Amino acid sequence: MRIDDALRACKDNHTDLVTIYDKEWNTEQAKLLVNGSNNCSLIGANGCTWSDGEPVTFINLSRIFTEEKCCGALTTGGKWECVNCTSRMYFMCYKKKGQDQTPFYSLIPENKTWFEAQLYCRENHTDLVTIRNEEENQLVKNAVNGSDSIWIGLRYNYSVAWTDAGQSGYKEKCFRLLSNRPNESCETKKSTCAALCYKRFIHVSPVYATWEQALDHCDKKFAGLLRFESEDDQTETERELKRQNISGPVWVGLRQSRLFGFWIWSNGLYVGNWIKWKGGSPPEHQMSQHCGALEKRVNDTFELSDKDCRSEFRFLCEVK
Template sequence: MMFLHVLLLFCASPPSAAEGRLRQFYRLNNKTNVSVAESLCRVNYTDLVTVYDQQDNNKLLQLLKNSSSQQGWIGVYRGNYSLKWSNGDEVSYSRYSPSHSDQTRCAAMNAVGDWESILCTETKHFMCYEQDGAGASSYIYTLIPQNKSWFDAQLYCKENHTDLVSIRNQEENTLVLTKQDQSNTPFWIGLLNDSVDWSDGGRSAYRNWFQNTDQSKTYVYMIFTDGRWIKINDGQFNPLCYKSFIHVSPAEMSWEDAMNYCSAHFSRALCLESENDQTETQRELNRNNISAPVWVGLRQSRLFGFWIWINGLEVGNWTNWKGGMAPEAALSQHCAAMEKVNGQYTLTDKDCRSTFRVVCETQ
């Protein structure tokens, strides 16, 4: 019956899609309840969509505006309260003591470096960060002396820097504290404590609630008028699905075998053609809890010493190399993998004979 249901759903009219290279959004045309919506997305694509930022939300909003139906299921549901960093980093270090276990609250750093639990709707100064070009472990911190709610501060940092600051150890906590300009007023950092989880396991702290949304409701649908979300327990709405064009092999292999595996079974090994590709890859590796090195389609010329992707593209200057720069011959090990360093995925050189899993493109 499920197969027949899927067939009828797609025969009625083709799904609408939003543009993307490594991830694409789809709006299915039939209205369903949320459990059927989730099943349809998982059978035919990857899952109900996880919304990572304002750009994602705008793409979904456009899909809904171009349809006769103006509402759709996204992959968010009510889970247990837990801590999340705005940029998707794992919470491996914390100085946060929640004062309430049943309210959405955010963290602000005080004058001694402790993290206070405060309602996210309060307005405060906030700390943004961006990488300084010296690798994943080196950041530029900027205190923004504007009073904003946590979510408005998050949007500002994503649009003008990288994100609200995340803190991975005591050393970083001290560095952030020194950037407060001797202010005694607590300022927002990127830590959120709420009960939101995503159907696909994605790590997104982006939220766009309609004002006064009922916190007791379980699932969410989006209204098209301004893209804000409303919680609801049940209903019939269009599924908003996504498909990831990234595959990670289950087996480990050498770089050469990895390239053959991707070309034989999919399209090719992953080539990072833009900063957006790097972001999408990091999200997918995070979602699948992959921290060990994984091969990508990048190799160094043994003759000329430059790095080049297997599709012939040069390495962009935005590329996030471990240590901040590409390794040079003759010290380089010639093949490239992505590796998680201090919560961020970076490119690093590896011996081509080493065995790792590989990231393939499925397009």
């Protein structure tokens, strides 16, 4: 499956291609492939950017793409390769014209480094060429008109973006494939690879509210304030907050009985002893502020803590 097909399938039927946060999460996702017919899957990792800031949602890499050679060039066959940025070659600029902002391509027959080519295109056109789909790739290939490899706007930037804008620090190359056979390269078998998607079950409110206001909003429009029925629920919630770069605090459906002192979820569910509390245990009754929020700690993990129920925070609703 091509990366653009995988993106479309995940966004149409789920939420997005999966984001990988650490080696443990990578291992968990790889296990999903063991019993399937595919031995590799496309994930949302993207360590490349276009010069004009466009996201990389279409990929046409040749087999010689490596991290060490980090600037993009188009070959005569229409494939992309990354070579040393200080190499000198012709390059392709584009300029957007008309109300529909149609890109017009210009092959510049001057030997320049990638950065020199980028500066030239920005001064005289719009930027080094961006390629967003198969049709544009063919148009650029045709405009090359038999020239040797030329610079395009693709560059490996040593930091990873994820298709769902997830804030993961886990490092991968341009749309690297996840494989359950670590000694077998998946790069040459993209046609046999499926897309590994995920579906979001959490709504993160864009507005701030008290705990009672959050409860009322989530009850009316969703399935209630978020509850953790298992340790996996809390782990996935942490990942969703990382995807959206939220450090909290955010309200969840947890409240303390002022009469008896025990903590309970808003739908009456028992609070499991696996819950990650700030300080390692629930706040004592007399010292508590009675409403539960999830917030990021200094070690980049999330823990539950008690907050004044009248405070206004963003909040997490459970999607139906």
